Amino acid sequence: MRSRRGALLVTVLGCALAAVFLTSGASGAYPAGPSDVLGSVLHRLGAGAPLDPLTETVLWDVRFPRVLLGVLVGASLGVAGALMQGVFHTPLAEPGVIGVSSGAAMGAVLAIVTGFTLLGTWSVSAAAFAGGLASVVGVYLVARSRGRAEVITLLLTGIALNAFTGAVIGLLTFFSDDAELRSITFWTLGSLSGATWQTVLAVVPCAAVGLLAAPRLARPLDLLSLGERPARHLGVDVERVRLICIVLVALLSAAAVAVAGIITFVGLVVPQLVRMVAGPAHRILIPASALGGAVLLTVGDLVARTVAAPAEVPLGVLTALAGSPFFFWLLMRTRAKQGGWA
Secondary structure, three states, X not given: OHHHHHHHHHHHHHHHHHHHHHHHHHOOOOOOOHHHHHHHHHHHOOOOOOOOHHHHHHHHHHHHHHHHHHHHHHHHHHHHHHHHHHHHOOOOOOHHXXXXXXXXXHHHHHHHHHOOOOOHHHHHHHHHHHHHHHHHHHHHHHHEXXXXXXXXXXXXXXXXXXXXXXXXXXXXXXXXXXXXXXHHHHHHHOOOOOOOHHHHHHHHHHHHHHHHHHHHHHHHHHHHOOOHHHHHHOOOOHHHHHHHHHHHHHHHHHHHHHHHOOOOOHHHHHHHHHXXXXXXXXXXXXXXXXXXXXXXXXXXXXXXXXXXXXXXXOHHHXXXXXXXXXXXXXXXXHHHOOOOOO
16 A cells, blocks of 8 residues: 555656646746747757747756756755665754765855865865765764764764854854855855756766665665664664765765755655655655655745745745744654654
């Protein structure tokens, strides 16, 4: 029954993503309908008539890169959250817990304040990516003892790192000038407004590795949900699975944060909603979280750029406003069940 429900959920999310792609591509200051979006895509595939040049330019140079970047970032954050909740065995885990977001933020802010331009327009994104990866590596090495990294130690180390990076960011912000402060504020609030085909292509390798590798961990994560000791008796190398999950979470989250800034709660909300509908089996949970994350972030970006047009609301603010009440509800529900899965 649950497998049938899971297959139906994946199908519905796939159809929803296609509908959101058409709607988001058609929405904006320049008028273009869903039929124009579909016609333009079919034309590029050699199966339709071309649109007028201006419409083609708006769709392919402005809207499609942004929509595709939202799909990649949302899918990456959704899968990262599913892996985090699986390996830490708690519905309250999300990528920021182990310092990925805060580390990436510190790397970006350092690049902005110090004027790091060695990589041109990619300097801030590269610094953010490096900061996110370095933070996760540091957390894991600090938490590792006697060949193992305990979950509670990882979580506590991540909390300490988040506090440290927050203090560093605050200090750097205090000493920044007006131009740097605007850049820091814009980046830390999260947005897809800087989407280009170059940023899409920059995220594709990391997203592809993470999204293709994650489903291979479905069975070990299902066994790990029984507890570490039973999982070891069933042949699961717990420490290896945990390390691979953390590496994939770092790769997916750092790449997403590097191109879109800090966007919270997607990795928390989406896997939990999927689990409520389709159950805890990771063979459904992981692909459904990828689709759900893509749908949620694309819809969020559509709202961000249209609700106060011509101004744009920061995407990270919207996801936090929507995700915070869900987190409080989830916290109360989990406590009522004495730590059980929702």
